[in-house]
Amino acid sequence: MAFAALVGAASAAYVFYYARANPGFVSDFDQVWAGAAALWRGENPYLVVGPGRGFHWHWPLYYPMPALVLTAPLGLLPVIAARMLFAGLSSALLAFAITRDGFARWPLFISIPFMVNVELVQWSNLLTAAMLLPVLGGIAAAKPNIGLAMVAQSDRARSVWVMAIGAAVLTVASFAVLPNWLGFWIQNASSAPHVSPHVLRPGGPLLLTALVRWRRPEARLLAALACTPLTPTFYDPIMLYLVPRTFRETLALTVATFVHFFIVVFSGPIRTAAQWGEIVSTASIWVLYLPCLIMVLRRPNRRDEPASVIRTTFA
16 A cells, blocks of 8 residues: 555656646646536536537547546546546556555556556556456446456456446436437547557457467456557556566566557657557557467466465566
8 A cells, every 4th residue: 555655646746747847738638627627517528628629639529428427526626636636546546456466567667558647647557457456347437448358357247247337327427417428429439540459450360369268367358458449559558467477577568668669659750640550559469469468378278366366576
């Protein structure tokens, strides 16, 4: 808990000082914050957030209403305070969840995905924590595409039930707040051409071989992520840190995230979103996902006992 508090406080402090150093910066979370603030004013967030609207955003609001209901209290805060609270709490929950069985996976906190999640105030840290803490499972409703991967990696029926009940509560609350939100969200989400599953990209079908270890939750997670429509980013690979089981594996994945980052940075001028998506996604498959596949395939096709899941030594 002390480590989690330290990580959370450091993340919130980074968000604060980054905002001070870059006054014109707009984080990925700001669209959600603006949508949540619109709810308090009795407005339709799907008509407030977007190109040329009350809160200018380059794309329509792709988040479903449960995400806005979940973050509604943050809509009452100034935007920087809302960023700090969301990033700090997400990081603290991830630190608590990932270290409950030991500190073998601590290199996660110096990885590119973790740092990008904090800087952009993204959701992936929180969603990864929810995969390890079933009580948070209802958050799956905030990002239904990732929610399917969360269900796939669940190892107990009770976790799935908790997730389903939490998601149902958020969904019912969403219809109570804005009864016609689903139509607006479907219209916006269907206009996102940059979202595509890895399985449709070069090398992606290889990830489905993880299912030969189908009894292992990390194998099901890897296969599910391969089939999940994902935005090409540096932050979603944080979920791959549920695959490593030793310090060496975690450190290898962390080094790979830097390799992935520099491959994209030095790929030359990227002129279109489609070109960006192709480079980021293809590089992530070969540099991040396939090494995780090798980790999975080296293990027996059986579920680990809780006490033996993580090796806490540096071996």
